[in-house]
Amino acid sequence: MKSKSVVNWKFKNLLLTFLGITSFSAVQAQTVNITGTVSESAGPLIGASILVKGPNDDMLNGTITDIDGEYTLTAEATDILVFSYIGYATQEVAVEGRTVIDVTMQEDASKLEEVVVIGYSTAKRKDLTGSIVSLKSDELDKVKPVSFEQGLAARASGVQVVSTEGGPGAGFKIRIRGGSSINASNDPLYVIDGFAINGTPQGTSVGIGNSTTSPLASMDPSTIESIEVLKDASATAIYGSRGANGVIIITTKSGKKGRADLNFDTYTSVSTLARKIDLLNAQEFVDWRNEYSPWNPDNTDDEFISAYRDQFGNNVDLNNPRVILTDWQEEITRPAKTQNYKMSMTGGSDNNSYAGSFSYITQEGIIKSTKFDRLTGNLRLDQNVTEKLKAGVNVNVGFTTTGGVVSAASENANGRSGIVTNSVLFSPAQGLTRYGDAEYDEDGRILSLRSGDISNPNRILQDNINRGKSFQSFGNVYLQYEIANGFTFKSSLRANIFQSKGQAYYSEKFGWGRSTNGRAFTNNSQGTGFTSEQNLNYRKSFGEHRFGLTAVYEQQTGNFENIIGASTGFDLPGINLDNLQSATVTLPSRSNFTDFSLRSYLARVQYDFTDRYTVNFSARYDGSSRFADGKKWGFFPSAGIAWKVYNEDFLKDNETISNLKLRASFGVTGNTAIGSYRSLASAALASTIFQGNNISTGVAIDRLANEDLTWETTSQVDVGFSLGLFDGRVSFEADYYVKNTTDLLLEVPLPSTSGFKTAFKNLGSLRNSGFEFALSTINIQKNKFSWTSDFNISFNKNKVTDLGNAEEFFIRAIGDNQITDDYIVRVGEPLGSIFGIEVEGVYSYDDFTAFEGLSNAQAAEKIYADAEAQGIPYYDVVYALKDGTVVSAGQPDASRYRPGMPKFVDQNNDGIVNSDDRTIIGNVVPEHFGGLTNNFSYGNFDLSALFSWSYGNDIYNKNIKQATAQAIPYFNKYGLVRDRWTPENTDTDVPVIWGDGDAGIAGNAYSTYVEDGSFLRLSNITFGYTLPKGILSEAGIKTVRFYAAADNLYVWTNYSGYDPDVSVGNNQLTPGLDVDSYPRARTFRIGLSVGF
C-alpha cells in the first residue's frame, strides 16, 4: 500500500538526518557581547527566554527578548545558548565566538506544553486524558481554505469531511468517529468562542433545489486561532447533552501582548473543470439514435426516423449546417475567478489587547452564473479593568450571497432537474425535424424536450434564478473576576443572530416554469440564540499535586422561524422576483416557528500527581425542552485517566523516548438533535375543496404524543497512547474506541393500522468502533532546510445492532422519482447501505433455445432476418428463454425475452426476480480514510503538499439511471452506452436498446448504479517565498510572502461521476449519494501576505 511505503521511507530518512545533526565542536573560551533576534515564521517572538549554558551544563545567566524579538547578553565563546518559548522546540546553539546570533524557533513537535481548549476551560496537551485533535491557525493560514471544513479535511484522524453537492458555498457532512444516531442528527456540535450550535448543514434551497450550506459559511477561516476536535467521551461529556457526535471548538484570534501587527492578505485564483463526465459525443448519439429508430422509407414523416437522416436514410452528416452541435458540459462551464482580500490588525499592551479583521471573498463557480461572495468582519477586545477584574467583547459578523442556478435538485424528472442533469441529457446534436412535444425558441433551437422534461442548459443559465443572501453574527461579552489566586469567576453572555433569504425563479419560457407561466419562490428565515454561562474555575498546585476544578451553570435558548412564499404567472418580461405583485397567482404563504431551551449544570475535576498520573472526572446534568414532561433531564458522567510514563524514573533520561503517555477514558453523552415538539401530539392543516373550487381549511390529527420520549445516549470507551521519540521529532498517537448508542431517538415504523406510519421512540441501538492513528515527524531540520510530515488514518466500523420491533426500514433518496427505496437501515448492517437489485450482466445467446447451435455471427444474422420478417427493429424481436432460466417481474413471460436484456440475480431462487430479491448492493462507509501533509522549507522558500484519500466506500451514482435509459430517444447518454449489447457486440454487460425498459424491475435501484468511491487526491500544493527581512525593515514592513497554490490538482479514482467526494442532500440516511452534483474544480491561486 502506498501510504505504508511512504512511512517506511520517511523513517529511514529520519534516522539518517538524526545522526547527521548530533555533532558539535568545541571552541576556545572568550567572553563576548551577543545580540540577535528570535523569531518564528510569522515574525519576531516577544518574551522568548535565552539561557547561557556553561561547560558543565550549569545555567549561568539569561534574558528574554524585547518587543522586537531582540536580546542582548554576554557569554563565553564556548558557551551554549538555550532558546526556549512555550509551544516551540527548545534550541541549543553554540556561540562559537559569534556576536550576532539570530534564531528561528520551530514549533514544538511534541506539543506537550501546548495549551488546548477543552470546553469551559483549557488544559495542557500533556494532561489530556482523552482524544483531542488540535489545529492551529498557521496550518489553516498556509492553505487559505475558503471554508473552515476544507481546512479541517484530511488533517484530523477520526474526522471524515465529505462535500455535499460541491458547488460554491455548499455544505459538508462531518462525521466524527462515525454516525452515532439514525434519526437524530449525526453532525458534531460546534462551539464558537463558547457559543454552541448544531453543525447540521442548513438547507438553503427554495423551489426544487436541494443544496445545503455550512452553518459556518459566513465565517472566514483565517479568523480562526485554533480548532479543537473533541472525540472521546472524557472530552465531549462536558458538552453532555450534545456531545455524542463529537465537539468542534473554534476559537477566533485575539490580540497578543506587546506587539502591534497589521496584515494584508490577498489572493486570486482561477478554477477550471477538473474532469468531464464521459458522454456520447454528437456522432455517437446520432448513431445510437438511428439504431433506436430504424430507417423506414415508407414512414419518412415520422419525426424520430427522419430526425438524423437524409431523405435516403443515410445518417446525417454532422457538418450539415442544419444540425446544431453542442458540447453542453463545455457550454455551461467556465474558468472561474476568485478574489480574496483580508485586512487584520492585532495588538495589545499589559492591560488590553485587541484583534480586528475584515475580509472579502468573491468566488465564481465553474458553472456559469454560480457564485459565492462573503464579507466578514470581527472585533475582539479584552481589557484588564483592575488587577482582578477582566472584561471583553467579541463580535463576529458575516454576510454571504450566493447566486446561480439549481445544481442538485430534489427531483430529477418532470422538468425539475438541475443544470447538470440537463446538460448531460440535452442532445448534443439537434436534428433535422421538429418534435411534437418539444418547444423551440425564435431561432429554431430546442428550448425544451419531452413536454418540458429537459430544458436547454444555456437558457436555464440565462433565464432561471437561484440566489440567496444570509447574515450571521456571533457576539459574546464576559466579565472575569479573580476571587483568589487561581480561583476565578467568569460570567459570559453570548448571542447568535442569523437571517437568510433565498429566491428562485423558474422561467416562464420553458420547462417546469412554463406550465405556470413562471414560478417564483422566496424563503425568509431568521433565528436567534442566547447563552449565558456562569463559570467557576480553580487551579492550584500543592507540592506534587495539581488540581483543576470547573463548575458551570449554563442556559441556552434558541428559536428559528421562516416564511415561504410562491407565486406563479408572470406576464411582464424580465420582471419577477423583484416585483412579486406582478404575478397573477400568489400561492398561500407558509410560515413556521420553533424554539427550544436547555439548562445545564456541569462540573469537572482534573487532578495530577507528580506529573505522572492524571485523572479527569466530569459530570453534566442537562434539561432539554425537547423531551416529554418528567423525561427532560439527563445525566452525563465521564472519567479519564492518563499515565505519563515518560516522567517515570525509568524513562526520564531515555534519549529515544521523549514522550509516552497511556490514556483511557469512559463517558456518556447525549443527543437531543431531533427538532422541537416531538413528544407532543400535533394536528396539521388539512384543507379540501367544496362546490368545485372553494378551498376550506381544516385540521387533522398528525402525530401521536410520546409521553416517554427522552435522551438518546452514547457511551464511549477510548484507550490510546501518545509516543514521542527523538526529542519530539517523531510523535505518534493511536486510539481505539467503541461507541454504543442506545435508546436511539428512532423514527420507528408503527403498524399503519394505527393511523400513523412512524413515531419517535427511544428504541434500538447502534455501534461504532475503530482505530485512529496520527504520526507527525520532523524528518529534516537544518538551519536552512526543514521537512516535516503529518499523517493520519482512521478506521471506523458502524453497525446497527437493534431497531426495536423492526428488522429494517427503507429510505428513499432524492433524485429520480421512480425509485421508491434505495437505502436500507438493517440490523447487523452499517448505516449507508444501498439497497436494490443485483445485476449480473445481460442474457446471452446461450440463454435461448432459438440460438442453440448457432455461432454468434449466425445468431446475429437470425435476429436481423427475424426483424425484417416481422417488420420491427432488431431489438423488438422476442424469443423464448431456455427452461429454468431466471426471468424478471418486469417481463414474467419467458417467451418474450431477447439477448442483451439485463439479467438479475435471483436471490431467493424462486425463478423470478422481483422486489423480494432486493439486497444490499453497496455501502458508503470507507474502510479507511486519512491524509498526509508534507511541509518543506528551504531558506525563505516553503512548500507543502496535502494528500487525502478514502478507501473501500461505494457511491450511489443515481445519475446513471436516467443517463443510461435507452428507452428515451431524446436524451443523450453516458459514454458507457457506447458498449451496449448489439447482435454483434455480445461481450458486454451494458443492456441492449430498450433492455432495461422491457425487462427492468421498475422502481428499484440496480447494482450498476453503485460505484467504487475510493480515491487518492492531491488536495493542495502550496509554494511560498518570504522576502528576506533586510530588504523590508527599512520600509517598515515586517514580512512579505508570495505564494502559489493548486487545489484538487489530481484525483486518482475509478469513479465515473464528477468527483467521488460527494454526498448530496441533507438526509443523513442517504450518505454517499450523487444526484446532479456540481462539477468539481481544479483551482490555481497566487497570493500575497504583507505584515506591517
Next chain:
Amino acid sequence: MACLFTACSETFLEENPTTFVTPNSLLVDQKGADTYLIGAYDAVQNIIGSGANGVDAWAIHWGTVAADEVVLPPWAGDRKLIYMHQLTPTNNTVRNIWENLFVALNRVNSTVDRIGAMTAEQIDIESRDRMVAEAKFLRSTINFALVSTWENIPLIKNETTSLNELEVAQSSPEEVYAFIIEDLTFAEAALEEEQGGGRATKGAAQALLGKVYLQMTGFPLNQSDKFASAEEKLAQVMESGVYDLLSSYPEVFDLDNEQSVEMVFSIGMDGPGKNEGGLLSTFYGPNGNVNNGGGWGTCFINHGFEASYDRDDVRLLNNIAKHNANDWTPEEAMTNPDARTVGQNTWRAWKWHADKPNSYPNDTPFDNPYIRYADVLLMYAEALNGQGKLTQGDIDMTVNRLRDRARLNPDALPAMVLGTQDENATALINERRHELCLEGWRRNDLIRFGKYQEAISGITQGGPNAGDPITEFQDFEMRWPIPNSEIRINPNLIQNPGY
C-alpha cells in the same frame, strides 16, 4: 432575557408550540368542530379517488390500473406490476395505498370520536350528529376500499391515542361490511337530502349503501339476499328527486359541472398550485405536451375496450383519445375525424379534457366523481336483475337513458332489450364499462359479476409493450397481499392466502 442569568421559573423547559393546534384546543365549539370535520374530508380527498401528485390512490390503482380499461407501459414502475398481476407483499404502491388508507381512517375516526364526544354546552347536538354522520360516510368509503381490496383487514373503530397495543388482529369481511352498513345507516338518517357540493348527504349515504349491498352479493360473501337491500336504497336515491342525468355525456366531466345534479358524491379537487389538485387529465390524457392538454403517457387504452364501443357512441370519442393535443383542441378532437391521426398503439385514455393551453402538470382541478347518478341507475337495474325481476320498463328508465344520451345519430347504439338474467348481467357490466370507465369501479364490478379473470385475459397488444396480465394469474390474486412491512411489525396479521 432575565432567565438567562438565573434559574428563574419552572416553565423554562416547557414547550408551547404556536405552529400547530391540538384537537383539544380546537374542539370547544361548533366552529372548531367544523374545522376538524374538514380535516376528515381532506383525509379521504387524495387517497380514495385518483390521487394527486406523489399520492398513490386507491381507485385508480385497484379499480382501473388492475383491470381491462388501460394497459401500462414499461416505465410505469410498481404500477406495471399491479397491472401484470406480479404483486408480491413488498410492492411499494400496494404498501403506500394500505398505509394511506389507514392514516386516513384514523383521521376520520378521530373526527367521529372527538366531535361525537362534544357536549351540548359546546355544540348544538343536531349539528354534532350531522357532522358525525358526514364523517361516518367518509369512514365507510375507506372501509369499503379496504375490505374490497384486502378482504381480511383489521376493523379499526376508534382513533389511536396511545403507542401501546397497536398490534391489532384482522376481522372477517362480514364484520367489516356490517360496520360499514351501521355507519351508513346512521349517516343516512342524520344527513340532508341535497346535492352536497362535495359534502356527504343522505343521497350519497344511500347510494353508497346500495353499492356496498351489491358488492356483498358477489365474491367473497355471495349474499344474494342483498340485491333487495340494494334495490331499496337505490330506489330511495332515485325517488328523492335531487339527482338527474345531464343531457350531454361530455359535459358531465366539464370543469363547469363538477358538482352537477349528476354527482351523488364527488371528491373536490382544485389546481394548479393550491396543493388541492388531482391528476385526472394528466394520468389520462392524449399524446402531446401536457400544457397543450396532453397526458403524461402514464397509461394507454386497451384495444379491446376501444373495440367494444359502438362507433357512434359519444363515450368512445370522449373516453379514448386518438389525437395529438399539440395539434388539436379537445373540441376539435371530439368533432373532427381528421384529428384522429394517432396510431392505435398510442391511443390514450381520456375523460377529463384539459384545455389547450393549460397550466396544470400534475395538479389538475377536476373533481373526482365517486358515485354518479348514472351509476345509481345502472346499479338499480343490476339489483333488480339480481332478483330476476328486471323489466324492459326498468331498462328503459336506466340503461337506455344512458344510451339515449350517448347516441351520436339515431341509428347508432341500439337500445338494450331485456334478455335472460345472464344476458342482462353481461349487458349491464358492459354498459358500466362504457359509461363509468376510468372512474375506478371496474375491478369491483368484474369481481362482483364473477368476470374478473375473463376480463384480464388476452390483453397482449404490442403498444407499448403492454404484456399479458393473465400470464401467471391465479385466483388468489383477486385480493392484494397485505404489505410485508406491516406483517413484520404486527405478528397478529395473517397474510392473505397464496402470497
